[in-house]
Amino acid sequence: MDTDNEQQGHTAAEEAEVTASHTEEAPEADASASAGNSELEQLRALAEENNQRYLRTQADLENFRRRTRQEKEELAKYASAKLLEQLVPVLDNFERALAASKDNRDYDSFAKGVDMIFRQFEQVLTNEGLAPIESVGQPFNPEFHQAIMQVESDEYEEGTVVEEVQKGYTLKDKVLRPAMVKVSS
Missing domain, CATH: 1.20.5 (Single alpha-helices involved in coiled-coils or other helix-helix interfaces)
Known part of the structure; x- marks a missing residue:
């Protein structure tokens, strides 16, 4: 136990x-x-x-x-609003010129008025950065020129723009529309 x-x-x-x-x-x-x-x-x-x-x-x-x-x-x-605000006065001036031409047959003053409106319009476009491309007498450049024909020329060297058929424009540093030109051959 x-x-x-x-x-x-x-x-x-x-x-x-x-x-x-x-x-x-x-x-x-x-x-x-x-x-x-x-x-x-x-x-x-x-x-x-x-x-x-x-x-x-x-x-x-x-x-x-x-x-x-x-x-x-x-x-x-609304990107174009600023430009359009500047163009409205040009439009107003065209309307005034057209209204005045109906009442008055003085074509010299009508031509002067249209010329003034044209300069006003050009100024608006220039202020926005639009510039014409200088072509005549310049060497042909496919970036700025569109050749539509070649012509014989004693006045210009070969490959030089002889005549501008339609103006070209740049917007700031970009080609907006190339100039249509005739080039010497």
């Missing part, structure tokens, strides 16, 4: 020791699990915050694109 008691005592002692060790480990395990959960929650919150930030940025980008597209459309729609 002593052996049974010893075994039971030993077993009871082992059980007490195991129970004590579990009791000590349980707070550590709980603390570790609690720390893991807390860190996991922080990471989830950070991920959600980053996702929200991403969605806001995407929405801002879409709004920016929409505003930019609308501004571009509006700019294209």
Whole structure:
């Protein structure tokens, strides 16, 4: 029986020791699990915050694109407004000249009036950056000239513009319309 008691005592002692060790480990395990959960929650919150930030940025980008597209459309729609404001007085002067020509048959003053309107019109176009291309006497340049025919000429060297059939124009630094010319051969 002593052996049974010893075994039971030993077993009871082992059980007490195991129970004590579990009791000590349980707070550590709980603390570790609690720390893991807390860190996991922080990471989830950070991920959600980053996702929200991403969605806001995407929405801002879409709004920016929409505003930019609308501004571009509006700019294209009203781009000619400034030019037209300058041309309206020219139109008014043409209307006045035509009305005056019906009442008065003085063609000299009509011609002078139309010439003044033409100069006013030219000035508006020049202010906007339109410039005629100088052609006659210049070497043929396919960037500025469109040759419509070649002619024999004693006055000009070969490859030189002899006659301008239709004026060409540049707008600032870009060719708006090449000059139609005759070139010496």
